[in-house]
């Protein structure tokens with residue numbers, strides 16, 4: 006059964022009515038890690054794994070949320086959402102409702118059935134997928150038009166302030182704006198973006214180390230605080246800078262004495278990574294893959310040695326991938342500390358790559374990895390409109 010029909014059937018079984026169904030995808034980042042909150046550049050693509058939401062309005066002011074994955078429900082009162090999560094999965098949709106209402110989008114009470122297939126804790130943005138899909142659904146159910154960039158920013162705000170993870174804008178943005186067959190080159194300062202067609206012969210192969218990554222555990226927020234501290238210190242010599250986006254590699258080299266060794270290396274990662282993002286986008290612009298391998302390898306090394314967000318399993322996975330036939334480039338992807346690698350692989354050799362990497366990783370680490378062969382997919386969308394929710398047409 007297709008997923009929308011499955012969500013409709015489950016919604017009916019749970020809440021007894023029809024529903025409209027929305028979908029928002031997870032993402033994989035091709036290059037540009039931790040650059041988003043430094044107002045730099047990123048190059049992610051939305052992927053085929055999504056969070057699906059069935060929604061129908063209610064007469065009262067409640068949100069009745071039900072997770073099909075966990076088989077668990079939770080209710081929230083739209084007039085009393087609080088302003089802080091409690092570590093529960095429902096923090097994401099409730100946080101989004103909180104952020105939307107605080108930004109001047111009054112919501113209606115609604116029943117929501119939520120079901121996702123984005124692997125959890127794998128660094129593929131299951132959080133952005135639940136935020137954007139429920140945000141899109143709640144806005145639509147309350148009759149608001151969708152401004153995708155605003156929705157992305159408000160979902161980010163929910164995650165920053167309600168959930169407590171100080172993430173950048175990349176995941177929510179690409180979940181909203183993703184385009185099939187394309188990665189998005191996003192300028193995280195201006196939020197201008199360009200859809201970059203991926204070379205036709207390339208498949209996105211995502212290798213899950215099976216080491217769970219958890220953004221709330223602190224390391225992510227520590228990296229962000231380190232970047233802010235570096236900007237404060239560098240400002241003594243470079244008063245015009247606002248973020249690491251404004252600093253060149255010559256400038257950090259010249260002002261190295263202002264930074265501890267750790268802060269210097271953090272800056273070196275961000276500054277060199279911004280350049281690599283632009284170089285990769287430039288290659289894709291010309292439909293090329295020559296040089297990709299070196300850029301992705303340099304990105305991985307920079308994350309491993311300078312930003313220190315890799316782990317043994319990620320390093321082993323990248324090393325194994327690098328030995329296979331048909332690989333144009335491999336690196337860890339996402340926040341780090343576990344999760345997945347992204348591999349750009351020749352379409353015709355993707356399945357063989359999958360089988361070989363799986364066997365080699367299992368031999369090295371003793372765990373069977375999940376390996377997904379993906380394509381860049383479309384961003385958030387309405388999938389099914391319930392007939393009873395359509396506006397009445399007067400004749």
Ligand code: GLA
Pocket residue numbers: 034037038039040041042130172173174175176339340341
């Ligand atoms: C997580 C965050 C993003 C970004 C990446 C690292 O996915 O949600 O904002 O910072 O980590 O690039």
